[in-house]
Amino acid sequence: MTMLEQILVENRAYFHPVVPLQPGKDKLVQLHFTQENRALTEDVLGNTNKFTDYINATLEKADARFGIGGYGEYRTIYSRSEIFGSAQGQSEPRRFHLGIDIWGKPCTHVMAPLDGFVHSFAFRESFGDYGAVIILTHQLDGYSFYTLYGHLSLASIKNLQEGARIKKGEVFAEFGIPQENGSWPPHLHFQIIKDLEGMKGDYPGVCRYSEKEKYLSNCPNPDMILCLNQFLPQENN
Template sequence: MSFEEVMHIHANSFEQVIPFDPSSDSLLQLDFTDANKDLTAEILADTPVFSNYISHKLDAAGARYGIGGYNEHRTVYSRSKVFDAAIPSEEPRRLHLGTDIWGKPHTAVMAPIDGVVHSFAFNDQFGDYGATIILSHQLNGFVFYSLYGHLNLASLRGLQEGQLIKAGEVFAAFGIPHENGQWPPHLHFQLILDMGDWKGDYPGVCKFSEREKWLKNSPDPEWILGMNKFLG
């Protein structure tokens, strides 16, 4: 049985990653590709203006959260040198490997399945993850990892590697810009099959030319989130 088959078998048993009631909460799909002509370089260059852009979009749609981004080729990463190649003529990283959920600061983050803390870090560069936690999970003989980026710093306090986090347990929250890598408040949620030697960090964006390799190791977070079916 493949990992994908196992995930689909357990699809209805995963706990929510963020508080969401489909009977009363709306979702808005947000687009950060070059098809979105509203998102100008001027907006991206100014974090408060970018944050206001997201808030306005959610308020106008009556949505509690914005969601999207998996396997999305994003122009938004031009705002940070973190995603640029060391040599300017080489290909930058622009393809997103997780799902982003945009919402209010301090929104609770919960474990979808029992896990242990694999590692955590404060990746404090402009455009990076900011406060980051990675959990390790086991399911039907498969070991996999879930990464939570753009958290608040309080999420890291008292945390220890190997610490048990139970399914449904609130263990983190959305950060604000000074602690989340200078982004509008949101959660980057990513699945990872092989962590390699990474600790407290793992690429959430890859080169488009290497898309197939990276997506194979970071499958669709929707397998756990199960939220896209509620998009209007």
């Protein structure tokens, strides 16, 4: 266990919820987007409306407020966008997911899990990209790290400024609609990052499988902060 992971584990009880799930009242369901999910046909993935209908139907069937999953998952869904395709000189596409996705209704509030500052933000509007994205920087027990929030609404970044203080528990963003979140069904991509490697308003949320060890060591399991998997039905744990 790395120093950051140890600090996060020791502070689990301190973090504020990132989304407004009410344990005991709201249900949570795990969603998978690997090749084993036969419902995700090319027709569904190629049409954002159909993909959104699939997510909504899955949540409704489970009587769940949110769907969750994705960390360390090798996903076939990224075939829907060229930005995850093979880069120049490389034959391997990006398919390995480095964050946790929380699927729910548009405009769902996003709250800061702990005090921080706005490191950077951007609107990455290419099909399949983050759309509106915010990166916060934090200090915890003397350790600096970042949290990334992708697929937000444009309103989330409208009057934002780098360096702005964000207090623990503050509603500072919301889930975006497909027209402003990179053309995805409404959800939040949440990721913990040790080193941004000089990037601003962006960091890979998906990597090549051959690079997974490097990125996993830089992006610990987001549930160390989210603390949501404990609320999944027992059969999903």
